[in-house]
Structure formats: C-alpha cells, structure tokens
Amino acid sequence: xxxxxxxxGIFFIAALIFPLIPLIAAWRLRPARPTAxxxxxxxxxxxxIGETRVQFRVQYYLYALAFVIFDVEMVFLYPWxxxxxxxxxxGLLAMTVFIVILVFGLAYEWKKGALEWV
Amino acid sequence: MIEIPPIxxxxxxxxxxxxxxxxxxxxADLFIPEVRRRVxxxxxxxxxxxxxxAGVAPWGCRGHTFSGTIQIDSFSLVLNWIFMLGAAIxxxxxxxxxxxxxxxxxxxxxxxxxxxxxMMLLAQGADLVVLFLGLELLSITLYALAGxxxxxxxxxxxxxxYLLIGAFATGFLVxxxxxxxxxxxxxxxxxxxxxxxxxxxxxxNRIYLMAGAAMTVIGLGYKISLVPFxxxxxxxxxxxxxxxxxxxxxAGKAAAFAGMxxxxxxALETQREIWVPILAALAAIxxxVGNLGxxxxxxxxxxxxxxxxxxxxxxxxxxxxASERGTEAMLYYLLAxxxxxxxxxxxxxxxxARGEAAWNLSDLGGLWQRSPGLxxxxxxxxxxxxxxxPTAGFVAKFAVFTAAWQAGQAVLVFIGVIVSAxxxxxxxxxxxxxxxxxxxxxxxxxxxxxxxxxxxxSVIAIVLIGVLPARLLNLI
Amino acid sequence: MTWLxxxxxxxxxxxxxxxxxxxFAYFTLFERRLLARLQNRVGPNRAGAIPLxxxxxxxxxWLQPAADAVKLFFKEDVVPVMADKWVYIMAPGFAVIPALxxxxxxxxxxxxxxAGGNLLQLAEIDVAILYLLxxxxxxxxxxxxxxxxxxxxxxxxxxxxxxxxxxxxxLALGLAVLGVVMQAQSFRTDTIVDAQTTLWYIVxxxxxFVIFLVASTAEVVRAPFDLVEAEQELVGGYNTEYGSMxxxxxxxxxxxxxxxxxxxxVTLFLGGWKVPGLQTLADAVTASFGANIGNxxxxxxxxxxxxxxxxxxxxxxxxxxxxLPRVRYxxxxxxxxxxxLPLALINVALTAIVNVxxxxxxxxxxxxxxxxxxxxxxxxxxxxxxxxxxxxxTMVKNNARS
Numbered sequence: 001x002x003x004x005x006x007x008x009g010i011f012f013i014a015a016l017i018f019p020l021i022p023l024i025a026a027w028r029l030r031p032a033r034p035t036a037x038x039x040x041x042x043x044x045x046x047x048x049i050g051e052t053r054v055q056f057r058v059q060y061y062l063y064a065l066a067f068v069i070f071d072v073e074m075v076f077l078y079p080w081x082x083x084x085x086x087x088x089x090x091g092l093l094a095m096t097v098f099i100v101i102l103v104f105g106l107a108y109e110w111k112k113g114a115l116e117w118v
Numbered sequence: 119m120i121e122i123p124p125i126x127x128x129x130x131x132x133x134x135x136x137x138x139x140x141x142x143x144x145x146a147d148l149f150i151p152e153v154r155r156r157v158x159x160x161x162x163x164x165x166x167x168x169x170x171x172a173g174v175a176p177w178g179c180r181g182h183t184f185s186g187t188i189q190i191d192s193f194s195l196v197l198n199w200i201f202m203l204g205a206a207i208x209x210x211x212x213x214x215x216x217x218x219x220x221x222x223x224x225x226x227x228x229x230x231x232x233x234x235x236x237m238m239l240l241a242q243g244a245d246l247v248v249l250f251l252g253l254e255l256l257s258i259t260l261y262a263l264a265g266x267x268x269x270x271x272x273x274x275x276x277x278x279x280y281l282l283i284g285a286f287a288t289g290f291l292v293x294x295x296x297x298x299x300x301x302x303x304x305x306x307x308x309x310x311x312x313x314x315x316x317x318x319x320x321x322x323n324r325i326y327l328m329a330g331a332a333m334t335v336i337g338l339g340y341k342i343s344l345v346p347f348x349x350x351x352x353x354x355x356x357x358x359x360x361x362x363x364x365x366x367x368x369a370g371k372a373a374a375f376a377g378m379x380x381x382x383x384x385a386l387e388t389q390r391e392i393w394v395p396i397l398a399a400l401a402a403i404x405x406x407v408g409n410l411g412x413x414x415x416x417x418x419x420x421x422x423x424x425x426x427x428x429x430x431x432x433x434x435x436x437x438x439x440a441s442e443r444g445t446e447a448m449l450y451y452l453l454a455x456x457x458x459x460x461x462x463x464x465x466x467x468x469x470x471a472r473g474e475a476a477w478n479l480s481d482l483g484g485l486w487q488r489s490p491g492l493x494x495x496x497x498x499x500x501x502x503x504x505x506x507x508p509t510a511g512f513v514a515k516f517a518v519f520t521a522a523w524q525a526g527q528a529v530l531v532f533i534g535v536i537v538s539a540x541x542x543x544x545x546x547x548x549x550x551x552x553x554x555x556x557x558x559x560x561x562x563x564x565x566x567x568x569x570x571x572x573x574x575x576s577v578i579a580i581v582l583i584g585v586l587p588a589r590l591l592n593l594i
Numbered sequence: 595m596t597w598l599x600x601x602x603x604x605x606x607x608x609x610x611x612x613x614x615x616x617x618f619a620y621f622t623l624f625e626r627r628l629l630a631r632l633q634n635r636v637g638p639n640r641a642g643a644i645p646l647x648x649x650x651x652x653x654x655x656w657l658q659p660a661a662d663a664v665k666l667f668f669k670e671d672v673v674p675v676m677a678d679k680w681v682y683i684m685a686p687g688f689a690v691i692p693a694l695x696x697x698x699x700x701x702x703x704x705x706x707x708x709a710g711g712n713l714l715q716l717a718e719i720d721v722a723i724l725y726l727l728x729x730x731x732x733x734x735x736x737x738x739x740x741x742x743x744x745x746x747x748x749x750x751x752x753x754x755x756x757x758x759x760x761x762x763x764x765l766a767l768g769l770a771v772l773g774v775v776m777q778a779q780s781f782r783t784d785t786i787v788d789a790q791t792t793l794w795y796i797v798x799x800x801x802x803f804v805i806f807l808v809a810s811t812a813e814v815v816r817a818p819f820d821l822v823e824a825e826q827e828l829v830g831g832y833n834t835e836y837g838s839m840x841x842x843x844x845x846x847x848x849x850x851x852x853x854x855x856x857x858x859x860v861t862l863f864l865g866g867w868k869v870p871g872l873q874t875l876a877d878a879v880t881a882s883f884g885a886n887i888g889n890x891x892x893x894x895x896x897x898x899x900x901x902x903x904x905x906x907x908x909x910x911x912x913x914x915x916x917x918l919p920r921v922r923y924x925x926x927x928x929x930x931x932x933x934x935l936p937l938a939l940i941n942v943a944l945t946a947i948v949n950v951x952x953x954x955x956x957x958x959x960x961x962x963x964x965x966x967x968x969x970x971x972x973x974x975x976x977x978x979x980x981x982x983x984x985x986x987x988t989m990v991k992n993n994a995r996s
Contacts, residue, residue, distance in 0.1 A: 007603060007717040008698050008725075014607040015694035019687045019843050026667050026839035039675045041746050042834055052676075052745045060758045063927065067761040070935070074768050077942065078724070081776045084946055090122055092950050099943060104145055106935065111148040115931045117924035 062114050073102050126183035128176055129190045132169045132198055133238055139165030140231035147224030155222045159209050162227035166202045166209075166234070173198055186306055187245035196449050197241035197376045200456055204369035205234045207460045210572035212361040214564050215467050219359065221267050230365065233259040237373035244384075246295045246305040246334070249377045253291065253341065256373055257284045260366055264358040276357025283340065283350040291337025297330025298385075310385040331386055331393070338381070341374035342430045345404040352411075355423035356477075360470060363419065364463035367426045368456040371433075375452065379437045379445065390440055397438055402533050404431030409541040419477040421544065422462060425503060428541060429455055432534060435518040439525035447517035454502065454510035454583065461576035462499040464569065465492050471564035482548060483555035489563050491570065495577045497549045502580050504545035505538050510580045513587040606716060610697055618849045619659035625912045627655065632916040663842070671838035674744065681743035686836070686843035689736025692729045693850040699725050700857050701784050703867040703900050705893025714867075714897060715784065722783040723775055726858055727768055730813060733851055734760040737815070737832045740844070744835040752831025755821050755923070760813055762930035767809040769938030773802035773945045774862045787866035794865040798960040801941045801967030803863045805934055807910075810855040812930065814848060816911065818918040819926060856907035857900075864903050867896035933978055940970055 041048050080087075080095050087094075109115055127134070143165065147158045173195050182189035209227060216222045232255060239252025261284060265277025299305050301323040302313045313319065319327055336347060343351040355363045386393060408428030415421035433455070436448025468489075469476040486493040502511035515538065519531050623638065630637030642657025673679055699722040703714035712718065719725060734756055741753015775781060777798060778789040786795075796803050812819040821831075833844050860866060872895055880888025921929070944966050952959040 004717040004719045008695065008719070010603060011607045011610070011698050011716060012691070012695055014604075014611055015691045016687070018611050018694065019690045022667070022839050022842070023683075023686075026669075026671065029667050030838060031668075031670050033670065034672065038672050041674050041676045041744075043747065048676075052747050052750050053742075056750075056754055060754055063758050063762055063931075066931075067765065070765050071761075071768070074765060074772070077769075077772055078775065078781075081772050081942075082779050082781065084776060085779060085949065087122070089950060092946055095946065096943070099939060101141065103936075103939060104141060106931075106939075108144060108148065110932065115927065117927050 059117060066109055126181055129181050129183045130188055131172045133235060135169040135172055136231055136235040140228050144228045155224060156213055158224040158227050159213055162209055162231055163206055165231060166206050170199060170202045182244055187248050188242050189244040190242060194241040198238050200372055200453050201234050201237040201369050204456045205230050207572050207576060208361050208365040210568055211464050211467050214566035214569045215361055219267060226266060229259040229263055237369055240373040241376040244307050250291060250295060260370060263362045264354060267359045272357040276354045279350050280354045287337045287340030290333045294330045294333030294337055297326045301327035301330060307380060307384040311387055314388045334381060338374050338378045342371050343427050344400050345407045348427045351427055352420050352423040356420050360463055360467045364460050368459050372452045375433060382437055394438060398527055398530050401431045401434040402530055405534055405537050409537050413544050416479050417477050418479055419466060432518055435522040439521040441525060444521040447521040450517050451514040454514040457576045457579045458499050458502040458511055461495055461573055464573035465496040468492055468564045468569055469561055471562040476561045479551055480558040481561050482551045484557035485552045493552045495573050496552055498577050498580055500545040500548050504542040509584040513584055611694060614694055614697055614850050617853055618846050621849055621853055623658050628912045629916050666839055666842045669838040674835050676745040678743045681739060685736055685740035685743055686840045688739055689847035690843050692733040693847040696729050696854040699783055700861055701787055701866055703893055703897030706889050714893060718784055721781045723771060723781040731764050741832040746835050748834045749832050756815055762927060763809045763812040766805055766934035766938045767813055769942055770802040770805040773799045773941050776945045783861055787861060790865040790868060793956050793960050796863045798963040799863060800964050801970055804971060805938050806859055809934060814851045814855055816852060817915040818920050821923055852911060856904050859907055860903040867900040869899040937974055
C-alpha cells in the first residue's frame with residue numbers, strides 16, 4: 001500500500017523534469033537580441049511609474065483570514081464524513097452543532113460587512 | 119456502530135450555558151441597533167445569572183466527565199461564582215463607559231462571556247490540556263479586550279504588550295505540560311499525582327518533571343503577575359479600557375490562581391517539600407516588589423496595577439499553606455479582592471466621564487466635596503485593599519496569614535505583615551487626598567445610575583462580608 | 595519490487611505525462627474550433643489538412659497544436675530586468691507540476707493487472723480525495739509567484755486576484771466534495787467509483803455537482819471567472835511579462851488543470867469509468883478469448899467511457915466560456931461566499947440528515963436528496979436574483995414608452 005505513495009513521489013519527479021525539457025530546448029533554440037525597451041517592464045507602452053510592490057487593499061486579507069477559519073473547520077468535517085453513519089443520531093446532532101457554529105460565523109461576517117467588496 | 123462514552127451533562131451545565139449563551143448573544147447582537155447596545159449587556163447579565171443559578175443544584179456534589187478531564191466540586195463552584203460576579207459587575211460598570219469612549223460594540227459583552235467560559239475551564243479542569251485550553255480562551259479574549267479602545271494608542275500598546283508577553287507565557291506553559299507528560303505519561307492531574315505518590319519517577323524523568331512543573335508554574339505565574347514575571351502588568355493595566363483592567367485584575371487573576379492551585383495541590387501534592395520553599399520565596403518577593411512599586415506611583419490606575427501585583431503575593435500564601443484552610447483562605451481572599459478592586463476601578467470609571475484619563479492622584483483631590491458617594495466608595499475600597507478592619511480585606515489577610523502560620527511559614531507571615539503596614543501608606547494617601555485636598559482641576563463625574571449601582575453593590579458587599587465573615591467562611 | 599516493476603512504473607509515468615500533454619494540445623484545438631462555431635466563425639482549419647483527389651481537403655487544423663508549439667519554441671524569450679530572475683523562471687514550473695500530479699490519483703479506467711491492481715490508476719491511495727483537494731489548491735502558487743516575480747503592476751494584481759479567488763472557491767469546492775465522501779464513506783477514488791454502480795452520484799448529490807462545476811471553473815480561473823487574466827484590464831494578468839515557452843507552460847498548466855477538474859467531476863459525480871453492460875461485455879470476451887484479452891477489452895472500453903464523459907464536460911466548459919461574460923470582482927466574491935458556501939453547507943446538512951434518517955436504499959434516499967437539492971437550488975436562484983423596486987421598474991418602462 002505504501003508503494004502507492006512512492007508512485008506519487010516518482011510521478012512528482014517526472015512532473016518536475018517535464019517542464020525542464022521544453023524550457024531548456026527553447027533556451028537553446030530561440031534567438032536572443034535584447035534591447036533596453038524589450039527588457040523594460042510592460043505598462044502598455046507608458047513609462048513605468050512608482051513601485052509595484054506597494055500595499056494593496058485590506059479586503060484581500062479579510063478574505064484570507066475568513067478562509068483560514070473556514071478551511072480549518074472544513075477539514076474537521078472530513079473525518080466525520082467517512083464515519084457519520086456509524087455515529088448515528090448522536091453524531092449527527094453533535095456535528096449539527098458544529099455546522100451551526102460554522103454558519104453563525106459566516107452570518108456574523110456577512111452582517112458585519114467583512115464579505116463586502118467595497 | 120461506534121460507541122460514544124456517556125456524558126454527565128450536570129458537570130458541564132454551567133459551561134454549556136455560558137458558551138451557548140455567548141454564541142447566541144453574538145448572533146443576537148447583530149440585530150440590536152447601536153443605540154440599544156445596552157440590551158446586549160443586559161442579555162449577557164441574564165446569561166451570567168442563568169449560569170450562576172445552574173451552579174446551585176450541584177452544590178456539594180463531586181463529579182467528572184469527558185473521560186475525567188472536567189470535574190466539578192465546591193472549589194470550582196465557588197470560583198465560578200467569583201468569576202461570574204466579577205464579570206457581572208464589570209458589565210454593569212461598562213454600560214456608561216463604552217458609549218462615552220466611542221467603543222460601544224456588542225462584541226465586548228460577548229468576549230467577556232467567552233473569557234468567563236475560559237476561566238470556568240481553568241477552575242473545572244482536571245487535565246493539563248483543559249487547563250491550557252481554558253487559559254488560552256481567557257487570554258485571547260483578554261488580548262482583544264485590552265485593545266478594545268482602538269484607535270486609542272495606549273490601548274493598542276497594551277494589547278500588543280499583553281499579546282507578546284502572553285504568547286511567551288503560553289510557550290512556557292505548553293512546554294511545561296509536554297515535559298510533565300513526558301516524565302509521568304499522563305496529563306490528568308489526578309493520574310500525575312498517583313504516579314508521583316508511587317514514587318516511580320527517578321533519574322532523568324525526575325529532572326524533566328521538575329523542569330516541566332517549573333515551566334507550568336511560570337506560565338501561570340505570568341497570568342497572576344508573580345514578581346519575576348510581572349513586568350507587563352503596569353503598562354497593560356494602564357492602557358486597557360478601565361473596566362477591562364478591573365476584569366483582568368480580578369477574574370483573570372482568580373482563574374490563573376485556580377489553575378495553579380489545582381496543579382500544585384492535585385498533581386504535585388507529594389512534592390510539597392520542593393515547591394513550597396520556592397513559591398514562598400516568590401510570594402515574598404512579589405509582596406515586597408509590588409507594594410514598593412506602588413509607593414512611588416502618582417497615577418492611581420498604575421498604583422492599582424502595582425497593588426494588584428502585591429495582592430497576588432498575599433493570595434499565593436493560600437495555596438502555599440497546602441491545606442484545606444489555605445484553599446478556603448485563598449477563595450475568600452479572591453472574593454474580597456474581586457469586590458474591592460471592582461469598586462476602586464468603578465470610581466476611576468466614574469471619573470473618566472468625559473472620555474479622558476483622570477487618574478492622577480491630584481484629580482482625586484476634593485472628591486469628598488464633589489461627590490460624597492464616590493469618595494466613600496473609594497475610601498472603603500482603599501481601606502479594604504490596605505487590610506483595615508472591618509472591611510473584607512482585613513478578614514481576607516487575616517485568613518491567609520493564619521493559614522500560612524499554621525503551615526509553618528512564620529517568616530513569610532512576618533514579611534507580609536510588615537509590608538502591609540508599609541503599603542497602608544499609599545492606600546491611605548489616596549484617602550487623605552480625597553478628604554483633605556482641594557481639587558486641582560475640574561474633573562467631570564459620571565452620574566450614571568447603573569454605574570453608581572455597580573459601585574454601591576461592591577462597596578456594600580465589601581463591608582458586609584467584612585463584618586460577617588464567619589457565615590461565608592463556613593459556606594466555603 | 596523488481597527492476598522490471600520500476601521500469602514499468604517509469605514508463606507509466608512518462609505515458610501519463612505525455613497523455614496529459616496531448617490532451618492539452620487537442621483540447622486547445624477543440625476549444626478554438628468550438629468557440630469559432632459558437633461565434634459563427636470557422637476557426638483554425640489549415641494546418642495539416644489532407645488533400646483528397648477532387649480538390650477536397652479533410653481534417654483541416656489537426657496539426658495546429660504542433661504548429662503553435664513550434665512557433666513558441668522559436669520565440670524570443672525576454673526576462674524583464676526588473677523581475678526576480680530565478681523566481682520568475684521557476685514560476686511556470688510551480689504551475690505545471692500540480693496540474694500534472696493531480697492525475698496520479700484519478701482512476702482513468704479499470705484494467706485489472708491480475709494482482710488485484712488497476713493498470714489505469716497510478717496510485718491507489720487511501721486519502722485520494724484529500725490529495726486531490728490539496729494539489730488543486732497548490733496550483734495557485736504558480737500564478738501568485740509569477741505575479742510577484744514579474745514586478746509588473748498588472749501581473750501583481752493578477753496574482754493577488756488569483757489568490758483571493760482560489761481560496762474563496764476552495765471552501766465551496768471542498769464542501770461539495772464532502773457530500774460525495776459522505777455518500778461513499780471513503781476517501782478512495784476507486785471506492786467512490788465502485789459505489790456508483792447502481793446510481794451515479796449526480797442524482798443524490800445534484801446540488802453538490804452544480805456547486806462543484808461552478809467552483810471548479812473558478813478554481814482553474816477560467817471564463818467567466820478569468821479576472822486573473824482579464825485581457826481588457828490586466829493585459830493578461832499574471833502572464834503579462836511571460837513569453838515563449840514559459841508562457842506556453844502557464845497555458846498548458848491551466849488547460850491540464852481544467853481537464854483534470856473535469857476528470858475529477860466525472861469520477862465523483864458521473865460514475866467515473868462505469869458504463870452499463872461493461873461487465874457483461876468483458877465476461878463474454880473472456881469466455882471466448884481468455885482472461886488477458888477480456889481484461890484489455892474491459893480496460894480500453896472503460897478508458898473510452900471515461901474520456902467520453904470528460905469530453906462532454908469539456909464541451910460544457912467551452913460552451914460556458916462562449917456564452918457568459920466575465921463577472922465583476924465583487925460579484926465573484928459574493929457568489930463564492932454568499933451563495934456557494936451556504937449552499938454547500940446546506941448540501942452537507944441535507945446529505946447527513948437524509949442518509950441517517952432514511953433507510954439504506956440508495957434509490958429512495960437518492961431521489962429524496964435530488965428533489966431537496968433541486969428545490970434548494972431553485973430557492974437560492976430566486977433569492978439571489980437582482981431585485982428592483984416597483985418604482986425602478988415603472989421608471990424604466992416610462993423611459994421605454996417616451
């Protein structure tokens with residue numbers, strides 16, 4: 001059984017090598033005549049103004065935070081999902097409480113406006 | 119079918135009420151408009167009342183559930199009541215404070231409830247993992263509450279300092295738990311105690327156990343601000359919103375003491391000859407440093423912070439006695455201290471009516487002429503902190519000193535008494551300022567009825583349990 | 595494990611990689627032709643046409659992918675001076691590797707190797723579902739890294755948008771898959787396929803299937819959720835600064851991921867390689883030609899059925915791209931968080947309740963779930979439609995009259 005995980009590893013190596021072949025081939029084949037204009041950052045032909053790596057809007061972070069919470073909770077649902085039938089009604093109720101808390105969290109964020117893209 | 123072990127719901131009833139109520143309140147608050155924010159507070163009070171009443175039925179019972187990780191006994195019930203009392207008075211004191219400072223958000227009350235839940239886990243925990251869970255729940259909510267006065271920079275600073283130091287303390291605690299588990303093979307307090315009683319631990323394991331126990335105590339020591347670990351206390355107490363300072367200084371401290379007492383007296387019972395001298399030394403340093411630090415403060419809030427460090431040293435005398443008597447004394451002290459500190463901070467809240475700090479000693483000058491009620495409340499609180507009869511503070515100090523004396527800690531009691539006498543100086547200086555000085559500047563005083571009710575209730579309780587201590591001591 | 599086994603394994607790996615690449619190449623042709631048809635154009639129809647006697651030419655365009663590849667090989671490759679050179683070069687690799695290794699855990703068919711194994715599934719692991727979810731979400735690293743390393747504002751925006759989008763839809767995706775896991779009570783893809791012998795999971799998990807299709811389209815940042823590239827505003831987004839073979843690798847990873855997503859959808863909801871009557875056919879062949887031929891027939895037929903189903907879903911993908919305009923970013927986030935996530939939670943709850951309460955008969959519980967899922971979907975559609983007040987409506991009507 002463990003051998004199957006080794007297959008993933010071997011295939012991973014294959015997948016690692018795979019993009020190298022065309023990259024190296026193209027590197028040998030293609031022409032290279034760089035000019036200052038070619039090497040410049042592309043901004044629709046205008047001069048580059050300002051830094052690229054600036055602060056961007058906080059909304060992205062809010063989504064990322066919400067994601068971390070929900071993703072962890074979702075991961076907790078997985079072990080339950082493969083055994084919920086054996087846990088019977090009690091397991092169902094326990095998980096209902098859990099899902100209700102999850103929904104409360106979502107409702108809270110929704111109502112507080114954390115999910116609004118303003 | 120997978121068997122699910124039965125759960126004794128009566129053991130966790132109070133916890134269920136608090137956590138369920140807090141979650142429901144979080145939802146309910148979404149639909150309460152800003153101008154009616156007090157409704158959230160009243161609902162939170164209702165939740166606390168329900169949980170407090172739920173604690174009456176199991177009085178005198180002992181039991182545990184969730185595979186022996188959560189237990190209930192008189193000790194935890196009394197502590198739960200102290201936490202709920204502290205939280206309830208804090209909420210009452212906050213009604214007026216929050217809108218005046220522009221931080222009238224419903225999460226405040228919800229987080230106080232969650233913090234109370236964490237404290238109850240600390241009091242009811244019979245397993246190191248549950249203790250850790252409770253402490254984390256308590257700390258994380260308190261970090262957020264300390265920074266609740268955002269965007270006031272002092273509040274943010276307090277939250278940041280508390281978070282960083284708290285994270286450090288958590289690291290100690292978890293590492294300590296891991297080492298204790300490695301040495302004894304158990305996280306359950308009673309099991310650890312049993313393993314140690316058999317005397318099977320020796321050699322390397324003994325070193326691990328001692329290191330682990332020391333780190334666990336250090337982790338909890340940060341929360342109760344024992345002296346080498348107290349550096350954060352003045353800054354955090356000064357920067358946090360005043361009701362939260364009050365809550366932190368009483369309930370948070372009581373919870374950490376609960377956890378520490380459980381750990382020391384259940385798990386490390388047999389190792390008494392090792393930890394008693396160490397903790398006695400710590401208690402002595404704490405009493406001395408805390409009170410001497412308070413001597414030089416001109417800022418009353420900061421003075422109270424140092425005083426709370428000193429008080430922690432006195433409270434520690436209770437568990438140090440390692441007897442029934444000592445634990446009772448500690449509980450009594452915690453109750454008295456809770457009421458006293460809440461009353462003192464309540465007066466400070468009343469002085470912050472305009473939303474700016476009025477914590478200088480001179481701001482208290484002439485309080486007697488301007489507001490006799492507040493003046494008397496502050497005076498009684500100060501006398502109680504100093505340990506002057508007939509207040510609760512006196513009986514509490516008397517109880518811990520007797521317990522420690524009986525346990526053979528004569529030197530410690532001696533130091534305690536001497537320092538109490540010195541400490542009386544700065545407490546009485548406040549009283550003198552109130553009654554004998556003239557006001558230096560105009561400080562607006564809040565005339566909110568609910569706030570007055572909260573302060574009044576605490577003050578009456580201080581006097582009442584000071585005059586009739588026997589009743590309560592018997593009950594405990 | 596002998597040397598022979600390892601050689602076979604390596605050959606399998608190479609075959610799978612090449613197969614994925616070929617699928618990508620021909621999917622691009624498929625898409626271009628189909629899009630052209632849907633837009634009343636002709637599409638690429640020259641490369642590789644075979645002249646017939648009488649001036650007729652057939653199979654026009656079948657060499658188009660090869661021609662594209664040759665063109666890309668000979669393009670000049672410019673690394674912008676402002677870029678982080680090595681990160682910039684590595685980014686396409688980060689994008690391609692996850693796209694390829696998804697395929698390891700998908701059963702492409704069933705070809706018994708005589709020892710209880712399956713020749714058409716490279717790794718039969720116990721946590722295949724978790725593996726698939728993990729690898730699909732890792733795919734966004736390539737885009738995020740490319741956006742950052744290019745040091746170009748458009749690329750940066752594309753990369754950030756991609757990250758936010760993928761994590762938002764990952765929740766709905768994961769919860770949709772959870773419904774299937776609950777039905778089959780297993781994380782193994784082969785067990786899930788086996789469990790669909792009686793009834794494909796598209797019936798009991800209809801709601802889950804719809805969520806999965808939408809979320810997977812967003813997860814591989816394809817139209818109408820291709821804000822990451824958005825030619826008109828971001829000039830290609832994260833790949834603005836990429837050219838030549840590096841661009842081709844991004845392009846490839848995107849399409850391989852899309853096909854892989856469709857393959858996962860087929861495995862989870864459309865019965866995988868199952869077709870009715872397959873076992874009877876294989877038994878008949880085994881009876882007359884022996885076990886090896888029987889296995890081969892079984893394997894090839896199941897592979898064919900699988901590819902056919904994937905093609906059907908791929909057709910849907912192209913169709914969607916041709917039909918729907920690109921959404922706005924706030925709409926994208928609203929759809930993910932306020933529509934799909936609650937729906938997916940409802941789906942999980944419905945699945946749990948129905949399967950615990952109703953008896954083990956898959957038909958009854960399946961149809962009940964289907965009806966409930968459909969009702970939820972219709973309800974959600976009604977609830978989330980744009981609402982206008984009556985005054986707005988009269989205003990527009992009056993405008994139209996005057």
